[in-house]
Amino acid sequence: MTRDELKNRAIDYLAGKVTCKEFTEAATDYLEGSQTWLGWVRFQMHLGLCPGCRAYLRQMKKTIHTLGRLPEEPIPPAVRDELLQRFRTGKSR
Ligand SMILES: [Zn+2]
Numbered sequence: 001m002t003r004d005e006l007k008n009r010a011i012d013y014l015a016g017k018v019t020c021k022e023f024t025e026a027a028t029d030y031l032e033g034s035q036t037w038l039g040w041v042r043f044q045m046h047l048g049l050c051p052g053c054r055a056y057l058r059q060m061k062k063t064i065h066t067l068g069r070l071p072e073e074p075i076p077p078a079v080r081d082e083l084l085q086r087f088r089t090g091k092s093r
Helices: 003-014 020-032 037-049 051-067 077-087
Strands: none
Touching: 020 037, 020 051, 020 077, 037 051, 051 077
């Protein structure tokens, strides 16, 4: 990570800004109940603002319900990237 990236990350963090990528990474912790309270707050904030991630979380919960447990690899990276791509272009369905 470069110095600028680090700085931007710190600013984002302090501003409570969570990217969709961070959200999906935090989703596993959330579902396992292993989040810190700050992580939880930021997670909830993003959830409230982002319909795409609400859909993502719903899908995760459905998967867990179907499997009866948290999958090893919740969503394959390729599928996740495609989902995130769809959120960005606003074509999520
Ligand atoms: Zn999002």
